[in-house]
Amino acid sequence: MWCQSCKEEYEEEDAGTCKECYEEASETEEELKREIDDLRSRLHFLRLPSPTLDAASAPHSDLLLHAIPSCSSSGAGGDSDAARTPDTPAVPAHRVILASRSPVFRAMLENEMEESRSGIIKIYDVSYDVLRAFVHYMYTADALLDEQMASDLLVLAEKYEVKHLKTYCEKFITSKVNNENAISHYAFAHRHSAKQLLEVSLSMLMDNMSTLADREEYKELVEKDPRLVVEIYEAYLNRQVNTAAGKDTDCSGRK
Amino acid sequence: MWCQSCKEEYEEEDAGTCKECYEEASETEEELKREIDDLRSRLHFLRLPSPTLDAASAPHSDLLLHAIPSCSSSGAGGDSDAARTPDTPAVPAHRVILASRSPVFRAMLENEMEESRSGIIKIYDVSYDVLRAFVHYMYTADALLDEQMASDLLVLAEKYEVKHLKTYCEKFITSKVNNENAISHYAFAHRHSAKQLLEVSLSMLMDNMSTLADREEYKELVEKDPRLVVEIYEAYLNRQVNTAAGKDTDCSGRK
Numbered sequence: 001m002w003c004q005s006c007k008e009e010y011e012e013e014d015a016g017t018c019k020e021c022y023e024e025a026s027e028t029e030e031e032l033k034r035e036i037d038d039l040r041s042r043l044h045f046l047r048l049p050s051p052t053l054d055a056a057s058a059p060h061s062d063l064l065l066h067a068i069p070s071c072s073s074s075g076a077g078g079d080s081d082a083a084r085t086p087d088t089p090a091v092p093a094h095r096v097i098l099a100s101r102s103p104v105f106r107a108m109l110e111n112e113m114e115e116s117r118s119g120i121i122k123i124y125d126v127s128y129d130v131l132r133a134f135v136h137y138m139y140t141a142d143a144l145l146d147e148q149m150a151s152d153l154l155v156l157a158e159k160y161e162v163k164h165l166k167t168y169c170e171k172f173i174t175s176k177v178n179n180e181n182a183i184s185h186y187a188f189a190h191r192h193s194a195k196q197l198l199e200v201s202l203s204m205l206m207d208n209m210s211t212l213a214d215r216e217e218y219k220e221l222v223e224k225d226p227r228l229v230v231e232i233y234e235a236y237l238n239r240q241v242n243t244a245a246g247k248d249t250d251c252s253g254r255k
Numbered sequence: 256m257w258c259q260s261c262k263e264e265y266e267e268e269d270a271g272t273c274k275e276c277y278e279e280a281s282e283t284e285e286e287l288k289r290e291i292d293d294l295r296s297r298l299h300f301l302r303l304p305s306p307t308l309d310a311a312s313a314p315h316s317d318l319l320l321h322a323i324p325s326c327s328s329s330g331a332g333g334d335s336d337a338a339r340t341p342d343t344p345a346v347p348a349h350r351v352i353l354a355s356r357s358p359v360f361r362a363m364l365e366n367e368m369e370e371s372r373s374g375i376i377k378i379y380d381v382s383y384d385v386l387r388a389f390v391h392y393m394y395t396a397d398a399l400l401d402e403q404m405a406s407d408l409l410v411l412a413e414k415y416e417v418k419h420l421k422t423y424c425e426k427f428i429t430s431k432v433n434n435e436n437a438i439s440h441y442a443f444a445h446r447h448s449a450k451q452l453l454e455v456s457l458s459m460l461m462d463n464m465s466t467l468a469d470r471e472e473y474k475e476l477v478e479k480d481p482r483l484v485v486e487i488y489e490a491y492l493n494r495q496v497n498t499a500a501g502k503d504t505d506c507s508g509r510k
Contacts, residue, residue, distance in 0.1 A: 001267060005276035012256060012267075014274045021260035022271025025280050032287040039294035042396040045419040046301040048355050059365055060350040062315070094351045095315040100303050110314055141297040164300040 048139040051092045052132045058092035063119050065091040065135060070125035088128035090120075091135050101138045102160040126156060137165050145172045151188065158192050170194045177201050179208050183217040190228055206236050303394040306347045307387045313347035318374050320346040320390060325380035343383035345375075346390050356393045357415040381411060392420050400427045406443065413447050425449045432456050434463050438472035445483055461491050 003010055004022055051058030098105040108115050115121045123131050130152040137143045150169040157165035174197045177185050182204040189198035212218055222229050258265055259277055306313030322343055353360040363370050370376045378386050385407040392398045405424040412420035429452045432440050437459040444453035467473055477484050
């Protein structure tokens with residue numbers, strides 16, 4: 001017999017589909033590809049020129065965002081902002097865009113708050129590069145990520161309730177979880193309610209329980225937040241019980 | 256043999272693919288579907304709330320668009336605008352959005368033109384409903400079309416160089432071409448350089464040449480723009496010559 005797809009000869013037991021299903025599958029693939037083309041072109045239309053590339057690329061902008069990195073914090077209360085004024089340029093933006101992407105910005109800009117009156121928003125504990133990437137994402141739904149950038153953007157996305165960006169970053173970080181970084185990702189996921197990342201890193205930890213307690217990060221976590229360590233053990237025990245119950249069912253047919 | 260897709264039995268000569276290709280195709284389909292989900296979610300993120308629903312949905316707007324329908328034209332020169340002032344409400348919009356979607360608006364708003372200073376743009380020869388649909392598209396990449404709306408929006412899209420919308424409308428109109436409307440669509444496509452629509456309607460006309468000259472629209476077109484009618488005959492003759500040449504080649508093997 002001949003395969004209509006790869007044109008190679010094959011044995012009867014290697015048969016995949018009948019002709020009808022083959023043709024149907026080809027049609028489905030064509031349809032899906034057409035839909036992808038259509039979605040891409042609409043996406044291209046809806047992307048906005050990012051105002052972060054240079055000041056000239058942001059005509060009609062009615063906002064200026066200032067990154068105030070945490071390392072330059074003076075630690076003093078009251079008017080400590082002056083001490084924290086950064087020497088990086090401001091990132092221009094548009095009220096309509098930020099308000100439509102983030103309920104936090106919306107509330108800030110649609111009520112008579114200081115930021116709305118002045119058109120100046122200070123974004124605390126963030127570097128200039130992360131702020132630029134954040135604003136860029138608001139206009140384009142795109143970001144160039146590495147693990148550090150993804151973590152920093154996730155924190156900012158959580159603070160300003162930009163769900164789409166948070167999911168985007170969480171997916172990226174989750175794809176990078178390994179035995180080496182599972183503890184720190186687990187703690188990070190806990191801090192920022194990143195459910196998918198939490199599950200994957202916890203599962204990675206449970207797969208390597210025998211070496212867990214030897215790790216430096218483990219000892220740090222016991223010091224800093226022992227409840228999180230307790231949760232690892234509880235999850236592990238729970239899984240053991242379930243596995244045992246599963247085996248019991250397998251053996252006796254019905255439990 | 257059994258089809259792995261529909262689970263039905265089939266004969267050897269009805270074989271579609273081998274097992275390997277079947278599995279590959281299933282994987283491809285899954286991948287394409289994942290891509291569609293991802294594109295859809297990015298599209299959802301990039302869509303902006305349309306300012307055309309009600310005035311309250313357009314905070315931070317810095318433009319007002321007025322539809323000036325052609326039927327209310329006074330025909331007088333000079334300050335005829337006053338006579339053409341419409342009684343429909345203005346459509347609010349944002350400079351950053353219109354400028355990013357249309358090079359015509361961009362030029363208008365980034366240079367010191369009257370519209371840029373006043374924040375008021377008059378859109379001539381268009382109804383309020385079409386203007387609203389036009390602005391809605393600029394924010395959402397979506398429009399509810401019928402043939403009339405698609406034609407009106409195509410004209411506006413051409414005027415303001417919103418390519419994506421023009422293509423979107425042209426596709427819709429092209430899908431509606433039939434023997435009844437082919438002449439008017441052909442003339443419309445000519446006026447607005449709609450290449451795809453031109454090809455499809457011309458092809459429809461050539462398939463029904465024997466009845467072409469009986470049609471009322473044909474007689475009108477001969478009156479109004481005889482050159483377009485000449486082009487139909489030229490295309491028809493050209494096709495006849497090519498078909499004959501093709502037949503010759505078929506008969507003699509090589510010409």
